[in-house]
Structure formats: structure tokens, C-alpha cells
Amino acid sequence: MYTEYEGIIFDMDGTLVDSGRLHQNAWTQALNQYQIPINFALMRSLAGVPTKETVDILVKHFDLNIQASSDEINEFKEAIVKETIHQYVKPTKLAEFARDNAGKRPMAVGTGAYTAEAKHILEICGLTELIDHLVGADQVKNPKPAPDTFLRCAELMKVKPEKCIVFEDAPAGMQAAKSAGMFVVDVLEVMQIKNDYFLE
Template identity: 65%
Template sequence: MFDQYEAIIFDMDGTLVDSGQLHEVAWTETLNQYGIPIDRPLMRSLAGVPTKKTIEILLDKFSLEAPASLDEMNDYKEAVVAKVAQQYVKPTALLEVAERYAGKKPMSVGTGAYTEEARGIIEHCGIGHLLEHIVGADLVANPKPAPDTFLRCAELMGVAPEKCVVFEDSKLGLEAAERAGMVGIDVLESLGIENDYFL
């Protein structure tokens, strides 16, 4: 089905990995810890936005002073993710695509999560051996919807952007793929994969 592309890029959360509940649990604990209100529709709309940027948006929305540094709050959330990841994460139906093209096409993950956190989640799922590169938000100047994440994946794989296909679950991610000159596939629309994150 995807033979016409030379390389495949997967978003991680809600796309290659079913991790909605993991991040909902981690965010709920983190926001409660720092006294930041939880607005479920807003949180869902921010799926794919890096942690520190999400916190900045929340503080602005609720007109709050930062209760701690962005680094501290980010580290707290990442620690919760690491602590409970095994209970919540598993690959989605896209695992079949990854397994089909393993060794035949280069494959990468381009995610709004930070690279170390993403690597841990992917290892918990047992799919790290299928992927050549993981590009997190900390490895690019501008995260999604900027095209930087996916362009970096293409560069690392040595494939022209227009010859890459991107699997995504978020509007921000699909916009990033389009801006990178890549074909973006909406996994909810095409494959029925839904991110169960603050539904």
C-alpha cells in the first residue's frame, strides 16, 4: 500500500504508540502537583505540543504565575511517564506497517515528545529495532506545526522529503508534514486509530 514511498515517518503518541492514557495520567498528576487547572478539551487540542510549551499555554490561559521552573515541571512529568509507562503503552495497528517494511525502507519517529522520553516509550513497546531514528522536539529549533521535525527525519534517513510518507493523528502534525513537502496520512481517517487522550 505504501510501496511508492522511499521512507516512512511515524508520529509516536496516538499514532504508532497507543499512549493517550499514559500522558493523560502523567499530565493529571503533574498539573495537580503544581496547582494548574485541567481543561480537558484544551489538553486534547494541545496533543503533540511539547511539554514546556503546553505548560506555558496553560499558565497564560489561566493567568497564573509559574509555580516552578518549566524545567522542573517538565522533569516531573517525564518522571511520572517513566514510572507508569509499562502499564499503559502498546503499539497501535501501525505496527503491521512497520513490521512489513522493516529492513526494506528506512523508518523514523518524528514526535513532539522529547527524544529520551520517546525512546523509553518505544522500548517499552518493544519496537525500537524497527526504527532507524527518533527525532524529538528537543532536537529541532521549531517543533510541529513547523516542518523541522520531519525534515530532520528525512535528512537522517538520506531520503528527499517528497519521497517520504508521514503517519499522524493531529492537525498540527499533518500541517507539519504538508509544510515539509511530504504526504501526510491521518491515521484516524485512514486506519481508525484514535488517540484516547483527554476524550
């Protein structure tokens, strides 16, 4: 399966890991705490965008004047994620593909989550030993939808971007992969992996 590609890159949330409810719950509590409106379609469109950037987009979109910084809101949300993580996360069926390729081709996770949280989630799901490299949003200057995350994955794997395949579920991530010159698989369309995140 996809044997023509030398390096494999996975998005994490909604792709390699089923964590939609984890983030929906944390976001719902955080947005209610800071009186930011919740628009399901908008939140879903921002899947894959890091927390602080998402807050900035929401504040601008709703033309809000809030006292809290995006850092404070990020810390509030991440605290809820840490408290509830074991209740919600589990691997998707893409984990089988990762197991089949372990030790055969280099594999990386390129995520919009921050590195510490991503490491924790991969550990809980028993996926850490399968992944050679992890690139979180805090490791790059421009996170998704910019290509930096996936280009850094390719660099760490020592594989040319055009020889990489990316598995993604979110528009921001698919745009990032295409901008990086990589082949991208929409896991919903191809594998019926549906991210249960702010669904109507």
C-alpha cells in the same frame, strides 16, 4: 500500501504507540500539583506539542502567575511517566505496517516527546529494531507544529521531503508534515487508530 513513497515517518504517541492514558495520567497529576486548570479540549488540541511548550501555552491561556518554571513542571510530569510507563503503553496496529516495511524502506519516528523517553517507549513496545532513526523534540530548534522534526527525519533517511509519507494523529503533527512538503495520513480517519487522550 503507499509504495510510491521512499521514506516512512511515524509520529509516536497516538500513532505508532497507544500511550494516551500514560500522558493523560501524568498531565493530570502534574497540572493538579501546580494548580493549573485542566481543559480536556485544550489538552487534546495540544497533543504532539512538547511538555514545556504546552506548559507555557497553558499558563498564558489561563493567565496564571505560577512560581514553578516549565522545566520544573516538565521534570515532575516526566517522573510520573517513567514510574507508570509499563502500565499503559502498547503498539497500535500501525506496528504491522512498520514490520512489513522493515529493511525495505527507511523508517523514522518524529515525535513531540523527548528523545530519551521516546527510546524507552519504543523499547517497551518492541519497536526499536524496526526504526532506523528517531528525532525527538529536543533534537530540533522548533518542534511541532513547525516542520523541523520531519525535515530532520528526511535528512537522516536521505530521502527528499516530497518522497516521504508521514503517519500522524494530531493537528500539530499534521500541520508539521504539510509544512515540510510531505504526504500525511490521518491515522484516525484512515486506520481508525484513536488516541485515548483527554476524551470527554
